[in-house]
Amino acid sequence: MQKKELLKSIPAVNDFLAAPEAEEIIDEYSRDKFLQLLRKELDNIRSEILSSDFEVDNFNLNHLNVKYIINNIEKKLKIKSEAGLKKVINASGVIVHTNLGRSNLAAEALKKVLEIAENYSTLEFDLEKGERGYRYNKVKELLKDLTGAESAVVVNNNAAAVMLVLTALVQRKEVIIARGEMVEIGGSFRIPEVMENSGALLQEVGSTNRVYSADYVNDINENTGALIKVHTSNYRVQGFTHTVSSKELAETAHSHQLPLIEDLGSGILFDLSDYGLPYEPTVKEKIEAGIDVLTFSGDKLLGGPQAGIIAGKEQYISQIETHPLMRALRVDKMTLAALEETLKLYYDFEKAVKRIPTLNLITESSEVVKKRALKLESKINKKDAFKVELIKTAAKIGGGAYPLNKFDSYGLKLSLEQKSTEAFISELRKFETPVIARIQADKAIFDLKTVKDEEIELLADSINQVLAEVF
Template identity: 65%
Template sequence: MNRQKLLSSIPAVNDFLAAEQADRIINKYSRTRFLKTLRSELEKIRQIILAEKAEMEETDIDCQELKVGEILISVSKRLEAEDNEGLKRVINAGGIILHTNLGRSLLPENALNKVKEIAAEYSSLEFDLENGERGYRYKRTKQLLRDLTGAESAVVVNNNAAAVMLVLKTIAEDREVIIARGEMVEIGGSFRIPEVMESSGAILKEVGSTNKVYLKDYLTAVGEKTGALLKVHTSNYRIQGFTHSVSAEEMVKAAHQHDLVVIEDLGSGILFDLSEYGLPEEPTVKEEILAGIDILTFSGDKLLGGPQAGIIVGREKFISQIEQHPLMRALRVDKMTLAALEETLKLYYNLEEALQKIPTLKILTEKAEKAKIRAEKLKAKIEAPAGVKFTIIESEAKVGGGAYPLNTFKSYALAVETGDLSPEKFVYKLRQLKTPVISRIQNELIIFDLKTVFEHQLEELAISINKVLAEVF
């Protein structure tokens, strides 16, 4: 069939609308979406035909494919695929606890309940119930952060990069900010401290070498244009060996003698020392505030275990300036973030309660043997076909999220040998499920790390693995 005959054989839109199959699709997806997708599908068919040579006897388009029913099947599949796009719940069997690409922290149950309550009803977001007038949205959060960090005041914006930028713009716009060369970190997604500083209007002045910086380096760089000293905790990498850095106490003492502000970006941020649970010592927010840091920023959705937020704590006079900056309104958080953050922070008044109820902390401090028990339970539910071998092995889980970059956790995993089948094909199919499963490949083995899989997910995970096994074997 030649090109013109093929083009003329494409059914008209009215032919599709008259079909009973179209009514079902429209009822499910709406007339607007149906027509948009149908026209796109018809245009794709036309382009394929036009791409053929004028008198070809055979083309990529078969006459059967030009029937109304066949095209409607394609339309339905495209609409279904569209509905499956976007955010989805996944099972994280990859062993990275604060996986940036998988949403980082999991909210505590009390925070989830509060978000639902506040989102579904009117709330006292900015309403003073005492006097019946306009209120202040950060009132409760400010008090919680003062109690837990020892800071004079606090405020919250939408993420830590925004917090750093707002602090610098408020305190040091058009002025020099001195930072150690080895602390000019790159945050996930190629956001770099120097670029954040540039966006704030501050002028970067780097000192020291990559691996060593001394107090004298900072002091030598101080001049009339100096606005602040910036200390950045290298939470997502480490320089080891022949190194030297300046402590918060040293920096604060010297800076205050020159009437300079000391700002610290603590990155992931942690409120309590977790070294007794096998984690290396990390500077806590409270320790840095006690050391005299004037303004400190950290994330809400990393080691804190709450929602995405950039938390700013420090001296009242500086926090007050930050709150009054015009950018504050653009960067402030909404009612749901505040609700989740407040409820997460409340748990920190009792560390033992926090360790049990904040998922991030619970996973971090859980003994490896519990992951082994879950691995054994999962293995018992798997229906392994011939040629596929499942073995429980020791594995290494990671914190992720730019925290504890050199540390791994002893964990246990279910390792799968797929024989002649490509492991990549297997993990791909797992990712295409209605509830995707995220695993990893290591030494040609598929690894399901149970450090990041919860007890209540075992049944669903087993069903998913068995489903893919049945499809590919």
């Protein structure tokens, strides 16, 4: 058969439209989408045949079969329709995984989000007065109670919080910051760029590893609007270092009638050192140290929804929440519902540790994780062609928190020998519920720290299915 004959053998569009298999696909995805992909598929076949290196004898004639082409179209339409947000199994061992949505919400928060999302609510309605209310009243009350701050307000993330604070308080004025605190917060977003876009003028002081109160004092002038401290929650400089404490810097700022702003990043409400974690300053400790305006995230160590929380002195918070930019950055009813319910759990910290997934995983013992790993191992269909081992792993919090700290954890290591580990991991990402694992020394690692009990059966099925196809 020659190229011309092959080209003539390509079915016509009407042949596909007449096929019963096409009718079902059109009903589900629409005629336009079906025809769009069909024409692309047929064009690809023509291009392949007409290419200079095409060999007729090597061409599979089944690829011109109507059912075969329709089947390909259906697969592509299904993949395209399922693109976007979907649930995954996180077997990476990173608890607050930025790319996988950070913190999972507590059951109480999920219930409240569903209730508020499917009904009208008191978002901005005062039941007592029967008139328009203020959406932040309840969350303000909760944050004041839990942090000791005079007031608080919430925006859509911590970068937005920092930008809003600087825009509202020190636009077109200088803000003094230690050179070693000019951090990048992930995704190529840098603190200096966020600050500069607020209209504030950054003034760096000190060296990368050492800064003193005198460095700040020496740079204060008539155009200075504030001092700012950025907690290096996503990295550490160790060795020959010196920083100025929040309390000392607050005294310096106040002696010059200036506010002290601090970006705490992954803010925590309670000290977790009793659970074996290094000391990290709590929000309340920062407020007590004299910070005038403090910003931190709602979806990292707090374990709530994505949000940027601003807490501090009433005189500054009132300026911030009445600024026009506040409306552009405000959070919606579902975020508020989730945040309120998460904060309520913190009134009883022992309850919070049990009920908030992020805290629960952080404080969970490695022996509990080991049981999950053993359960998964028992469900893997063993073959001589690959090796499955129970191993100790090092899980971490992620999300820019506790950068040097790792947890003893357990997982499974799969050695595929002559097969591609990258291809194996890639296939696991193609399931309806994708599996996200990691590769280490060309071995597939499944860290059970971040895998739920109820996900083990599905994880095992996914692994077994790919292994059966590979071997």
